[in-house]
Amino acid sequence: MDFDQLRAEMVADLRERGIDDTAVLQAMRTVPREAFVQDEHLEYAYYNGALPLPANQTISQPYVVALMLSALKLQPQFNVLEIGTGSGYAAAVLGHIVRQVHTVERQEALVDYAQTRLQQLGYTNICVHLGDGTLGWPEAAPYDAIVVAAGGPTVPISLRNQLGENGRLVMPVGSYKKQKLQLAWRKPEGGYGQKTLTPVRFVPLIGSEGWDDADQ
Numbered sequence: 001m002d003f004d005q006l007r008a009e010m011v012a013d014l015r016e017r018g019i020d021d022t023a024v025l026q027a028m029r030t031v032p033r034e035a036f037v038q039d040e041h042l043e044y045a046y047y048n049g050a051l052p053l054p055a056n057q058t059i060s061q062p063y064v065v066a067l068m069l070s071a072l073k074l075q076p077q078f079n080v081l082e083i084g085t086g087s088g089y090a091a092a093v094l095g096h097i098v099r100q101v102h103t104v105e106r107q108e109a110l111v112d113y114a115q116t117r118l119q120q121l122g123y124t125n126i127c128v129h130l131g132d133g134t135l136g137w138p139e140a141a142p143y144d145a146i147v148v149a150a151g152g153p154t155v156p157i158s159l160r161n162q163l164g165e166n167g168r169l170v171m172p173v174g175s176y177k178k179q180k181l182q183l184a185w186r187k188p189e190g191g192y193g194q195k196t197l198t199p200v201r202f203v204p205l206i207g208s209e210g211w212d213d214a215d216q
């Protein structure tokens with residue numbers, strides 16, 4: 001398969017769907033998504049949908065990754081936190097755009113999965129951490145932007161508290177199976193602004209400020 005051609009087509013499709021952040025488009029034109037999907041799904045690497053991962057999880061749909069990262073208005077000097085590393089694909093896209101990426105995953109099997117791939121591809125600005133991401137990663141806070149790749153009932157307070165000045169956060173918020181993307185930002189005068197974006201379906205955010213493991 002000509003993955004380079006498929007990747008170019010994916011980016012052209014993202015443009016057609018209205019994604020216009022050139023840093024995001026360029027990063028997605030560069031990151032080999034085929035390196036992050038499981039071998040048995042290789043032929044669907046550039047299909048615009050979510051794909052299965054170990055531990056019953058999924059790699060997010062390219063369009064949703066592009067939409068979430070565009071909403072963060074990323075700048076090269078940013079320190080960014082991702083919750084829900086999964087395959088490591090979105091972390092890799094972030095790694096091309098910003099200075100430093102911290103990504104937290106609760107499933108050890110996926111921490112290994114992502115770390116192996118990110119190392120093989122030579123990323124040096126992405127740290128993968130094992131833990132409950134609903135508590136954020138205070139050691140490297142504050143963050144200029146936070147992206148949560150799993151759906152929760154509310155935006156965890158811990159995450160909001162780890163946003164720096166003018167920091168932006170994007171996260172699916174709603175019920176266990178259906179959510180809407182929420183954008184939140186820290187206002188210079190104090191407090192937070194909030195805006196609801198599009199309906200999405202993400203796997204659940206499970207942790208002390210998310211769903212209980214038993215909620216399913």
Ligand code: SAH
Binds near residue numbers: 084134
């Ligand atoms: N960004 C990923 C897709 C993530 S899927 C990619 O590009 O492939 C959502 C991930 O969130 C799953 O791997 C799931 O295990 C993880 N997750 C769920 N709750 C979590 C929590 N509290 N902390 C960290 N990771 C969590």
